[in-house]
Amino acid sequence: MMKKPLIIISIISLFLLTACGQKIPDIGDAGTNNITDDTAISGDTVSISESAYGDNPSQNSSKDGFKSIYFAFDNYGISSSMQSVISHNVNNASKSSSKIKLEGNCDEFGTDEYNYALGLKRAKAVKDSMALEGVDVGRTVIVSFGESNPVCSSPTDSCYEKNRRVDLYLIK
Numbered sequence: 001m002m003k004k005p006l007i008i009i010s011i012i013s014l015f016l017l018t019a020c021g022q023k024i025p026d027i028g029d030a031g032t033n034n035i036t037d038d039t040a041i042s043g044d045t046v047s048i049s050e051s052a053y054g055d056n057p058s059q060n061s062s063k064d065g066f067k068s069i070y071f072a073f074d075n076y077g078i079s080s081s082m083q084s085v086i087s088h089n090v091n092n093a094s095k096s097s098s099k100i101k102l103e104g105n106c107d108e109f110g111t112d113e114y115n116y117a118l119g120l121k122r123a124k125a126v127k128d129s130m131a132l133e134g135v136d137v138g139r140t141v142i143v144s145f146g147e148s149n150p151v152c153s154s155p156t157d158s159c160y161e162k163n164r165r166v167d168l169y170l171i172k
Helices: 003-019 080-095 111-133 157-163
Strands: 100-104 140-146 165-171
Touching: 080 111, 100 111, 100 157, 111 140
Parallel strands: 100 140
Antiparallel strands: 100 165
């Protein structure tokens, strides 16, 4: 008689333990982002809405003639729709010899550590993309603010999109 409750408890325990073992996605997985390691960028693998963030000054948090680069949720790959903004920033960078600060930012989803790392990877992706177009990497400095530097705080998708960005500034 005692075997039946023991079997039921064992099955319930097994069920609960396997449910807790789900894998948390790693932001460094090459299949979900277009940077396979810390030094390389490959083809476009993400998409974002075709919003004209870079062309709308009210949605651009970069300064000194630069335009912000925006990212898809949980990604640090630069989409093809942001390539023209990268080119604009490269042209703008050529007008000065000052260093350029790239600030990675995230929306509020994820832990502080996760968002800090994601912000760094976003800034590095922009740095590498600009280097491919001729900007000397010695002129760029990257920093991450994670989720601590939002430009919008409304709980809407369009607001979250504005916070997933890299801002560019001249260091004077």
